Amino acid sequence: MTTGQAEALERLWPRWGLDIDGRRVLDLDELFGGRGLPVVLEIGFGMGEATAQMAAEDPATGVLAVDVHTPGQGNLLALAERAGLTNVRVANGDAIILLREMLPPASLAGLRVYFPDPWPKKRHHKRRLIQPEFLDLVAPRLAPGALVHCATDWEPYAEQMLEVLTAHPDFENTVPDGGYAPRPAFRPLTRFEGQGLDKGHVVNDLLFRRR
Numbered sequence: 495m496t497t498g499q500a501e502a503l504e505r506l507w508p509r510w511g512l513d514i515d516g517r518r519v520l521d522l523d524e525l526f527g528g529r530g531l532p533v534v535l536e537i538g539f540g541m542g543e544a545t546a547q548m549a550a551e552d553p554a555t556g557v558l559a560v561d562v563h564t565p566g567q568g569n570l571l572a573l574a575e576r577a578g579l580t581n582v583r584v585a586n587g588d589a590i591i592l593l594r595e596m597l598p599p600a601s602l603a604g605l606r607v608y609f610p611d612p613w614p615k616k617r618h619h620k621r622r623l624i625q626p627e628f629l630d631l632v633a634p635r636l637a638p639g640a641l642v643h644c645a646t647d648w649e650p651y652a653e654q655m656l657e658v659l660t661a662h663p664d665f666e667n668t669v670p671d672g673g674y675a676p677r678p679a680f681r682p683l684t685r686f687e688g689q690g691l692d693k694g695h696v697v698n699d700l701l702f703r704r705r
């Protein structure tokens with residue numbers, strides 16, 4: 495962690511940070527200052543550059559960004575302050591506990607999962623985030639019409655995402671032919687994506703809607 499990240503974490507956490515303790519159900523409107531903002535959850539924001547950029551481009555949406563990586567949390571807090579953003583909150587801990595214990599039904603206007611850990615080895619596939627059980631957990635927390643946006647540079651994982659999202663009764667593909675979505679202009683290049691592209695990987699976006 496750089497000193498800048500550590501300093502931002504210490505100074506800004508009391509204002510914009512959220513500890514995932516699994517002990518209370520959140521009031522997301524209150525968390526975002528009572529302004530009636532729709533709130534999207536981003537799981538695994540890494541260093542947070544894309545998160546900050548998307549939040550700056552859409553100030554009418556609250557972004558609840560969760561990761562376990564503390565240097566990234568400091569980095570995102572510093573980026574948010576530098577850009578004068580008031581619509582980002584940073585959560586520390588496991589997104590599964592956040593979803594299961596702390597988010598009320600239909601509280602989310604969207605979900606973003608950009609370049610989740612690919613777990614390429616077969617014996618580790620069960621660690622992948624996007625699985626039927628995960629979608630069962632997410633679906634009730636999403637408001638009807640909420641957008642689920644995933645992207646990955648690992649093609650076998652993209653295939654798994656497409657398969658499980660397509661099979662789940664609570665989600666429908668926004669793409670008429672039922673395949674991958676064209677990369678939407680609102681998703682900036684992420685750090686991890688850049689590394690994948692340097693290795694010649696193909697990036698796939700998936701855009702599904704909660705029924």
Ligand SMILES: C[S@@+](CC[C@H](N)C(=O)[O-])C[C@H]1O[C@@H](n2cnc3c(N)ncnc32)[C@H](O)[C@@H]1O
Binds near residue numbers: 538
């Ligand atoms: C491969 S990185 C991608 C980061 C960023 N989205 C990007 O594209 O540059 C995946 C991130 O997900 C985070 N992560 C993995 N599992 C998580 C979980 N259960 N809860 C919160 N964050 C998680 C990791 O700490 C890591 O920062």
